[in-house]
Amino acid sequence: MEILLAIVIGAAFGAVLDRIGASNPTVIGKMLNLTSLKLMKTILLAIGTGSILMFGGQMLGLVDVGHMSVKTAYVGVFIGGLLLGAGWAVAGFCPGTGLVAAASGRKDALFFIAGGLLGAAAYMASFPWVESTGALQGVLGGKVTIGAVPGSGYDGLFSALPGDIAGLVMGAAFVVIAFALPERLNPRGERLARAH
Amino acid sequence: MTLSWKSGGVLLGVVFFLAVLLVKPIGVSTQFVIFDGILWNAVDSAVVTQTAEGVTSSNAYLAKSDGKYAKAVANPLNYSFVFVIAMMLGAAVSVWARGGLDRAERTMPALWRANFGDGAGKRYLAAFIGGFVVLYGARLAGGCTSGHMMSGMMQTSISGYIFALGAFAAAIPTAMMLYKEG
Structure with a gap:
């Protein structure tokens, strides 16, 4: 049953990533140099939609809180984020969209995947050293959400806040930001748009 | 579409x-x-x-x-x-x-071509190095754009916000330096 779900949800995810342009490095590059923020609006709206459905469903008792999976916060999350961000800008791919792009027929994505497999192997080899630096030690309480979500087993960073309500508010905030964000912040985009 | x-x-x-x-x-x-x-x-x-x-x-x-x-x-x-x-x-x-997919896109994306020319080798090398850095970073962080940024922030997980902050703090300046044309 679980394998069937993996096939259905996975295929839907891949198709949607293709149709929003997330696996096209031109779209990623123009989002990151701030000349076209359409994909940013898509991502923000998706996070907001997901949050509202999940936390709303939990509050109505329709969604199993036990399915939540919160990752630990540690210094390496930020450093790893910086590395991923730099590589994302250069290649135009992140791990998921690189695979999607290769499946779409992009040859450069095959080189991204080869580099990625080597990068992952390098991490496997250097893991004991990374661990010894303390960069993987939990900070800010480790596996925490903004507020404690009832029944999730995870603590809240702000323990007085009800986590499900905080989740709904954050979800709504992401939706509002998605609508409020202009399509471009970098004026160069406007000039280019006119030129085309 | x-x-x-x-x-x-x-x-x-x-x-x-x-x-x-x-x-x-x-x-x-x-x-x-x-x-x-x-x-x-x-x-x-x-x-x-x-x-x-x-x-x-x-x-x-x-x-x-x-x-x-x-x-x-x-x-x-x-x-x-x-x-x-x-x-x-x-x-x-x-x-x-x-x-x-357009034939030209199969080798490299239009934005890359506009900024760095037609050389496929250069693009493949950049994609390879990018892939190495992205996956090393994702494993160090314990997740990527899907796991940390999307799934994480959707659950209001603090690690998701930290990751997104790091990713965009590096990605935006890098892209602004690299992609000045097109």
């Missing part, structure tokens, strides 16, 4: 929600490790071993969290690995259904 940001955003959000509703939050980058492990174990079968306590590995990273990754290497037909394969198939069908 490309979706508008509104319908695309809602659809993507629904997919992330369905994953949490039915199974667990979406994540991808771990599967690069699992695939590495499968290749490595095929060359040297001593990498992943079965003990009385369960599956473990001679590699400390594969063996961590009670051999969670080692177990996935030993049994690739698990949810997360199949999910990633299905993601690729879904994308391939979607591209085919919208008439396939």
